[in-house]
Amino acid sequence: MTETAEETSTGVLQDSMSGLALAAAAANVVMQLARLPIGHGVANSTVDSGRLDKHPIKRTRTTLTYLAVALLGTEDERKKLRQEVNRAHRQVRAKEPVAYNAFDPELQLWVAACLYQGVEIIHRTLYGEPSPEEVAELYRAGARLGTTLQVKEEMWPEDREAFEKYWQDGLSKIEMDDLTRGYLRDLTELRFAHTPVRQLFAPTNRFLTIGFLPQRFRDELGYHWTARDQRRFDRVTRVMARTNRVLPRPAREFPFNLYLRDFRRRVRKGRPIV
Secondary structure (H helix, E strand, O other): OOOOOOOOOOHHHHHHOOHHHHHHHHHHHHHHHOOHHHHHHHHOOOOHHHOOOOOHHHHHHHHHHHHHHHHHOOHHHHHHHHHHHHHHHOOOEEOOOOOEEOOOHHHHHHHHHHHHHHHHHHHHHHHOOOOHHHHHHHHHHHOHHHHOOOOOHHHOOOOHHHHHHHHHHHHOOOOOOHHHHHHHHHHHOOOOOOHHHHHHHHHHHHHHHHHHOOHHHHHHHOOOOOHHHHHHHHHHHHHHHHHHHHOOHHHHHOOHHHHHHHHHHHHHHOOOOO
């Protein structure tokens, strides 16, 4: 497997892979699971090893590894990761009460679209509005978030304008019921975490998660967001941007750089990836 011969990332993409993106991680999960089949597929999953609420450290590692390899890895590395993800996804399917199949390319396209939205949101938060050239570069790379799953390249919207139409149409399809809303509110408020962790981090996680969500998702989740909340959130994100600018690159890219190296080490040693 080639690790360094193929360059797959340049400035704007690599800059967007900042560890401060983790502040928006839970919001992105909410966005992905806001489609009812996906929400039910995850909330009702019997594959405990992949559940965020039961194995948060392992699930976080696999998700961040996926992002790092899909966006910064080589084509050979993405192929290897796709094989491992497929192996795990074979176990994730259900017929009732809501049909779900983790191999459904249409649903995977929605997941990839949410991940890409997250990349743009973080870039705007940390660096301001990207130039048209930067958006084009980010968007080209964003296709890999889908094609490293089951999404065929031709399914990815042709350009950023087509993507926006897909996204707006997708917003009209989001739906939560008591099961998925409860699962996602538990995630937002860290109710699955041990008491000391929950008491220490839940208020911040709740605030950041709601803050990074578009209003349509806040409404579906049942949270209120005031103008005062928005002003506070804007102050927090300004501090994030200033902090990001002064961090040396290795620190700024942590933990994505760590997980990319860990992936390569696991491949060399034949250890499980997912």
